[in-house]
Amino acid sequence: MAGFEHTTIIGVGLIGGSLGLALKQRGLAKEVVGVGYRESTLEAAQASGAIDRWTLDLAGGVAGADLVVICTPVGMVAAKAAEALPAMKPGSILTDVASTKAAITEQIEAMLPDGVAFVPAHPMAGSEKRGNESARADLFDGARVILTPTEKTPADAAEAVAGMWRGVGARVEQLDINAHDRIVANISHLPHLIAPAIINAADEAALPYAATGLRDTTRIAASDTQLWIDIFKDNRANLLGALKQFLKEMESASFALAHEDWDALAGILDRARSRRLSLEPDDDGDSSCSGKST
């Protein structure tokens, strides 16, 4: 089979729950065990069919697993790995779904026991919604999953994890782990640092008049604070680099505006427009989102 007979998911939220549903519905796991810390969440996941059984005992939950998938927020991945690894059986594989890879991978590889492989992975799927109640079996259908194997990652383990993701409908590709972290700093983490500044800069009196301009650019500012602080911590150096590049771009735009250099400003807008249009077509419903503006 493309999956693993005994799969344990640590953290049965949106990603973990969706993975469980997809594995079960596609027959890619004989048994999916859920590990968490809140009984009600785990019971709901079991009721939805995302997991066959659950336990609060992490070591016990991973003991018989062929594959352990850590689906917790970024800030908890290394700690959960530290708990799981000593209990995992020889020949088994640990993987994760964190959106930053280098720091976590370095920590996990430093504590890998003999006979257990770690495959760093990042499924680029999810939504502002969190939690198992938003989980759905088709979340990974057509989604991109990036594997960032290192020289310590056995090729057969990476291939087995890739096969599991392809089994649930994802497009799997590999990236150098540092290139991955630079890319996500650029296209995901930086906007999460800018959007809060945009909405915090708005006058209290102006907020009630917010239309598309402000709404679109600040939608992600409603994200969970601690989740993003942990991501910023983890990918701080790359984020600082991306931020520097952004501030340079802002300086060019500010300078053109201040000096009424409209040709320069038009050049900036033209370049941005053509880059933005190059992102289309969009899986994410851009067209349905063309809302009102001022």
Added chain:
Amino acid sequence: MAGFEHTTIIGVGLIGGSLGLALKQRGLAKEVVGVGYRESTLEAAQASGAIDRWTLDLAGGVAGADLVVICTPVGMVAAKAAEALPAMKPGSILTDVASTKAAITEQIEAMLPDGVAFVPAHPMAGSEKRGNESARADLFDGARVILTPTEKTPADAAEAVAGMWRGVGARVEQLDINAHDRIVANISHLPHLIAPAIINAADEAALPYAATGLRDTTRIAASDTQLWIDIFKDNRANLLGALKQFLKEMESASFALAHEDWDALAGILDRARSRRLSLEPDDDGDSSCSGKST
């Protein structure tokens, strides 16, 4: 009637075409005349029912009108007013739909002939889409229309224009003209300056991986360049003020990140989150836009 018997619309694009459709469908004008410079556009507008007849001759098109609505992009409003005003009949009213108000209004009021009133107006409706082919009769249904009368605006003229907008479903309110321009600099024009910088700062290699973070924050970077250059020109001083505030916010976030002051950064994200959530509920389809993210 809540409208005007003879209404002329200069510029039959998204806003002008939608206004024509709404006026005709609700019986708020006996005749709607369209003025433009491209025959095919005007013919399409006539075929769609947005206008009863059209002309390329601006002076002729406005001569018999009780109300003239300039619906061109910001950069052309004052020039069109200069052409229209000498041909307008005593007792008639000129209004516009520009998203910046002070500079345009000052220019138009300086050339107002006796017996013709000008009512500055800004319907906060529209979309990234432009052109008459995107026009729809319900565009203003529930939309906000801001009137920014000055001491030169006759109260009865302002009330008549307000009645017309209420007639097509809009919520009409008044704002001080300078307060209006500061507000739109804040919540509309500033994001249109930042979004281009975000996408221009992204590495070429990172763009293919763009998910919600980048897509949402840069959707408006696909807007028309010249349209926005004209708006930036017109509202430059307020935009510079809003930009200064934004750069101050970015500096706080950058400082916290650089110095690993996670408590300060969490405070920034918390404040942004609560301000963003305070914008809900959202008419503009936020919930349907919760796409994939990294």
